[in-house]
Amino acid sequence: MxxxxxxxxxxxxxxxxxxxxxxxxxxxxxxxxxxxxxxxxxxxxxxxxxxxxxxxxxxxxxxxxxxxxxxxxxxxxxxxxxxxxxxxxxxxxxxxxxxxxxxxxxxxxxxxxxxxxxxxxxxxxxxxxxxxxxxxxxxxxxxxxxxxxxxxxxxxxxxxxxxxxxxxxxxxxxxLLPEQEAIYPEDEITDKSQRFLAAEMVREQVMRQLGEELPYATTVEIESFEVDGTMLRIGAVIWVERNGQKAIVIGKGGERLRDIGTQARLQMERLFGTKVFLQTWVRVREGWSGDERALRAFGYHD
The missing domain is CATH 3.40.50.300 (P-loop containing nucleotide triphosphate hydrolases)
Structure with missing residues (x-):
């Protein structure tokens, strides 16, 4: 015992x-x-x-x-x-x-x-x-x-x-922790929603692949998140601050954006345990990282 x-x-x-x-x-x-x-x-x-x-x-x-x-x-x-x-x-x-x-x-x-x-x-x-x-x-x-x-x-x-x-x-x-019962059910691993995690996985790929070129000028917003049988259909917008940055994220012939989407989708499928159909777009909002209203709109709030 x-x-x-x-x-x-x-x-x-x-x-x-x-x-x-x-x-x-x-x-x-x-x-x-x-x-x-x-x-x-x-x-x-x-x-x-x-x-x-x-x-x-x-x-x-x-x-x-x-x-x-x-x-x-x-x-x-x-x-x-x-x-x-x-x-x-x-x-x-x-x-x-x-x-x-x-x-x-x-x-x-x-x-x-x-x-x-x-x-x-x-x-x-x-x-x-x-x-x-x-x-x-x-x-x-x-x-x-x-x-x-x-x-x-x-x-x-x-x-x-x-x-x-x-x-x-x-x-x-x-x-160092108090003697008490578990705070969360044993099968839970985070307090964040799948929608939040999906946005972060797309941003992770942007940071990994373009961190030196666009270290902090990007954020990701999930525009759509739908359950279709056993599949998740997700639409993600990568926001940048200038048109030149948009071209960098898209890459020649859209190659970079496709690679970001593929790697993010595979990561989602591993974590969520289901098939994912992911669409990605790149849009420009000038100076979003210095705009508190824009930050709130993109989910940076208490």
Whole structure:
């Protein structure tokens, strides 16, 4: 008979941009609920990923990267939204994970740490991408350096991408959570709708394929989402800010847009477990990322 108490709670995943927060969320959930690309600031929304185990349930609150400049007067409406979403993720959580890259501690990491210090939360330091450190003898001095004069409930060394160290991480997270019943049914993996996830999967492909050319000038709106028997029929609009950007997304003879649609459709079919018919269009709305009204229209709201 298992005498270990069942624990459940919300855990905010915090850190500077592009340290692997969404990859970690997906790894613990066991499904691709949070989009991932090599480009910083891929995550724009607060997203919940639900990881259920026999010992407990961890409700991961994935967030955009915290960045000091995003809260400045010169920041765009999009950047202010992202900072607000990241900070808002700390409301009502039971613990937080501060995710950093192994071997690094930058000013933005310190900014994220100080933001967490203002909350009455247990904070675990999660050092990600340890597989990239060739000389493992460097890890102990690094851990000693980043934990000196900083308070953490625990420290975890992991590779989220390669799923290394996750069992120990899960065990230590559960220790920080209250004893209570599961918050969500065992078969749920996110709080987001299929419609939301479909838009994110299209945007993920735009970021992956065109991130260097159009890093932050695009967003995706689902114009239609219909159930047709066992098939989903989805219409997605990729919004850009200039006509030149539209041409880049479409590509020569429409090749780039077709590739984006194909890869996004395959990802949807894997996650939704059904056939998907996806149509995509590209449209222009000048300056949408700096327009709060446009952001609300595209789903960037509380």
């Amino acid at each position: 298992n005498t270990t108490p069942f624990r459940a709670g919300h855990v905010a995943v915090i850190g500077r941009p592009n340290v692997g927060k969404s990859t970690l969320t997906n790894a613990l959930v066991g499904a691709h609920v949070a989009i991932v690309s090599p480009r910083p600031q891929t995550t724009r929304h607060r997203l919940i990923g639900i990881a259920s185990y026999s010992e407990g349930q961890i409700v991961m609150v994935d967030t955009p990267g915290l960045h000091r400049d995003f809260g400045s007067a010169n920041a765009t409406a999009m950047h202010k939204w992202m900072n607000k979403a990241a900070r808002g993720a700390l409301d009502g959580v039971d613990a937080a994970l501060l995710v950093v890259r192994a071997g690094q501690w930058e000013e933005a990491d310190e900014y994220a740490y100080q933001a967490l210090q203002r909350e009455s939360l247990p904070v675990m330091l999660v050092i990600n991408q340890v597989d990239r450190i060739v000389d493992k003898d460097q890890l102990l001095p690094y851990v000693a350096e980043v934990t000196k004069d900083r308070e953490f409930a625990a420290v975890a060394l992991i590779s989220a991408l390669k799923r290394k160290g996750l069992k120990e991480l899960t065990r230590d997270i559960l220790k």
